[in-house]
Amino acid sequence: MAALDPIRKAIRSPRGAGSAAVLVLVVACAVFAPLLAPYAYDIQNLPGANTEPGWAHWMGTDEFGRDLFSRIVYGARTSLTVAISAISISVAAGLTLGAMAGYFGGPFDRAVTAVVDLTWSFPEILIALILIAIIGPGLESTMVAISIAYLAQFTRLTRAQIMALKNETYVEATANLGAGHFHIIFRHLLPNALTPVIVAGMLATGDAIILEATLGFFGLGAQPPTPSWGAMMSSGTAQIFIAPWIIIFPGLAIALTVIAINLFGDALIEALDIRNRLRSS
Amino acid sequence: MISFFIKRLLLLIPVFLAVSMVIFMIVHLVPGDPIDNLVQINSTPEQKAALAAKYGLDKPLYQQYAIWLGKALSGDLGDAIILRRPVVDLIALNLPHSLALGALALAFSTVVGIGAGALAAIYKDSLIDRTTMTLILLGSTVPGFWLGLLLIMLFAVQLGWFPVSGARSWDALVLPVLTVGLGGVALVARVTRVAMMETARKDFVMMLHAKGVPPWQIELRHVLRHALLPVVTILSLRIGWILGGAVTVEFVFARPGLGSLLITSLNQRDYPVVQGSLLMLAIAVMLGTLLGDVVQAAMDPRVRERIK
Numbered sequence: 001m002a003a004l005d006p007i008r009k010a011i012r013s014p015r016g017a018g019s020a021a022v023l024v025l026v027v028a029c030a031v032f033a034p035l036l037a038p039y040a041y042d043i044q045n046l047p048g049a050n051t052e053p054g055w056a057h058w059m060g061t062d063e064f065g066r067d068l069f070s071r072i073v074y075g076a077r078t079s080l081t082v083a084i085s086a087i088s089i090s091v092a093a094g095l096t097l098g099a100m101a102g103y104f105g106g107p108f109d110r111a112v113t114a115v116v117d118l119t120w121s122f123p124e125i126l127i128a129l130i131l132i133a134i135i136g137p138g139l140e141s142t143m144v145a146i147s148i149a150y151l152a153q154f155t156r157l158t159r160a161q162i163m164a165l166k167n168e169t170y171v172e173a174t175a176n177l178g179a180g181h182f183h184i185i186f187r188h189l190l191p192n193a194l195t196p197v198i199v200a201g202m203l204a205t206g207d208a209i210i211l212e213a214t215l216g217f218f219g220l221g222a223q224p225p226t227p228s229w230g231a232m233m234s235s236g237t238a239q240i241f242i243a244p245w246i247i248i249f250p251g252l253a254i255a256l257t258v259i260a261i262n263l264f265g266d267a268l269i270e271a272l273d274i275r276n277r278l279r280s281s
Numbered sequence: 282m283i284s285f286f287i288k289r290l291l292l293l294i295p296v297f298l299a300v301s302m303v304i305f306m307i308v309h310l311v312p313g314d315p316i317d318n319l320v321q322i323n324s325t326p327e328q329k330a331a332l333a334a335k336y337g338l339d340k341p342l343y344q345q346y347a348i349w350l351g352k353a354l355s356g357d358l359g360d361a362i363i364l365r366r367p368v369v370d371l372i373a374l375n376l377p378h379s380l381a382l383g384a385l386a387l388a389f390s391t392v393v394g395i396g397a398g399a400l401a402a403i404y405k406d407s408l409i410d411r412t413t414m415t416l417i418l419l420g421s422t423v424p425g426f427w428l429g430l431l432l433i434m435l436f437a438v439q440l441g442w443f444p445v446s447g448a449r450s451w452d453a454l455v456l457p458v459l460t461v462g463l464g465g466v467a468l469v470a471r472v473t474r475v476a477m478m479e480t481a482r483k484d485f486v487m488m489l490h491a492k493g494v495p496p497w498q499i500e501l502r503h504v505l506r507h508a509l510l511p512v513v514t515i516l517s518l519r520i521g522w523i524l525g526g527a528v529t530v531e532f533v534f535a536r537p538g539l540g541s542l543l544i545t546s547l548n549q550r551d552y553p554v555v556q557g558s559l560l561m562l563a564i565a566v567m568l569g570t571l572l573g574d575v576v577q578a579a580m581d582p583r584v585r586e587r588i589k
Contacts, residue, residue, distance in 0.1 A: 118296055118299055118300075121518075121521050121566060121567070121570045122300075122521055122525075122563070122566055123521045123522045123524065123525025123526075123528075123566065124525070125525045125528060125529065126521070126525055126528070126559075126562060126563070126566065129528075129543060129544075129547065129559070130303060130304065130307075130559060132547065133307050133311075133547055133552075133555050133559065134306070134307050134310045134311060135310075135311075136311065136312075137547070137548075206422065210424045213424055213426075213427075214424060214425075214426060214529055217426050217529075217532075217533075218532060218544045218547075218548070219544075219548050220544070220547060220548070230424075230426075233426070233427065233430065236430075237430065237533075240430070240433065240434060240438060240445075241438055244434050244438075247427070247430045247431075247434070248431075248434075251423075251424065251427035251430070251431070254423075254424055254427065255419075255422060255423045255424070255427065258422045258423075258424075259418065259419075259422045262418070262421075262422055263418075
């Protein structure tokens with residue numbers, strides 16, 4: 001399949017191969033969590049609380065005696081589900097808004113650009129916190145908050161791509177043959193604008209994982225006993241003197257995943273040769 | 282320059298109005314009666330009616346917004362439900378801590394970031410370059426709150442050099458500044474490095490080499506100076522992002538500050554405090570961006586032209 005060629009090319013570099021391996025591992029954890037986790041994520045064992053990493057619990061246990069490794073494996077599910085669905089929604093909405101704004105121009109474009117510029121200077125965490133204040137804490141709210149926090153980025157990028165493409169000769173030709181606006185946008189412009197937006201979406205998934213973890217850490221995301229990497233660390237802060245592993249391992253999981261996403265995204269950008277198109281917005 | 286500043290400031294007014302409108306709407310958009318979100322629960326209906334009149338909740342929404350904004354601008358943000366004090370007092374208590382952390386972290390990011398980026402560019406492909414680049418990758422991908430917790434474990438719990446949390450003495454600022462600053466350092470170093478390497482390829486630099494100017498002088502006096510422009514641009518774009526990092530880190534270190542205030546009040550659903558701290562944070566981000574723009578315009582006349 002031709003669409004997989006850049007991925008194949010990206011995997012050929014050592015960086016791309018290494019990061020792809022880590023990503024496959026994380027996704028496997030999320031998908032096969034019940035098979036991989038040695039214990040249930042919510043079974044408490046108070047006498048065995050704060051056990052050091054060892055043979056029975058090789059990442060130790062938390063303050064309720066729950067197996068940390070099992071919770072991290074299940075946590076991959078929470079993190080990836082929230083981040084990937086939030087970013088997918090955001091990319092889909094950004095593509096639509098950006099394409100309409102870039103293609104039609106006029107007052108609609110000005111309105112979209114004004115809102116995008118308005119949110120652009122605000123850090124994503126602040127936008128997410130404003131939204132959480134309105135819709136209340138929880139995992140679904142986190143998802144909504146993340147997708148809106150990143151919307152500006154994808155709208156802006158798509159708009160820039162469409163603006164660059166819409167004056168091409170083939171677009172003019174298609175229009176002269178009698179194609180309607182929506183046919184031109186969805187059949188001709190968007191397919192050509194898609195690649196950089198999807199790569200940007202992939203890179204943003206890493207940031208979204210951090211944002212989800214941060215909200216979870218604040219107690220505004222996943223609610224107990226749902227295992228979330230951020231929330232796990234938050235309960236670990238009370239045990240920082242006696243059980244530092246409760247903080248170390250979930251953080252390591254986040255860091256590894258996000259670094260792998262960034263490195264693979266970078267390899268993909270090289271393979272597709274689109275660095276300039278990503279910068280143009 | 283002054284006219285640029287005034288124009289830039291005027292452009293902030295619609296932004297401020299839009300942001301304050303969203304923040305005002307919070308109490309109306311959350312489920313339940315706005316009055317329940319603004320005052321303590323278990324009030325009698327008479328108390329509620331009196332309060333509704335006091336807050337102007339019996340008026341149309343746009344009038345309510347005007348009243349709220351007018352009060353906010355004159356320094357009345359209502360009373361905190363849980364702490365039962367004026368929100369303005371809480372902000373006045375917390376703001377200096379956030380300002381100190383934000384300003385120091387920004388200074389740290391700028392100075393260390395430019396230094397590290399310049400070293401990496403000058404000693405390109407050497408061990409220094411590779412180490413810097415690795416640190417940059419880590420600094421931009423490791424979650425800020427985790428880094429903060431790791432620093433606490435190492436320097437506060439194990440070594441005992443700095444306090445674990447709080448803000449009682451100046452040395453309690455060291456670890457938070459490091460935590461917030463490191464993300465900024467990564468960003469600034471990356472931009473500095475690339476900009477310096479691009480400048481080093483320009484004709485005038487080759488000319489300087491041909492004239493026999495010592496390489497260190499070329500790098501510091503000519504290349505670095507040219508490379509600073511994109512650095513200032515990225516800093517002015519990302520200033521809010523660095524301030525956003527402070528929100529997270531305050532909470533990790535249990536430091537007083539607007540970020541801690543916001544997160545605590547969000548967890549307690551203390552909406553007057555949520556609104557007040559969000560409004561202050563938004564203003565901080567806007568003023569930060571303005572500051573970045575002004576510095577950029579002072580350095581580059583083309584930026585001043587663009588706004589005319």
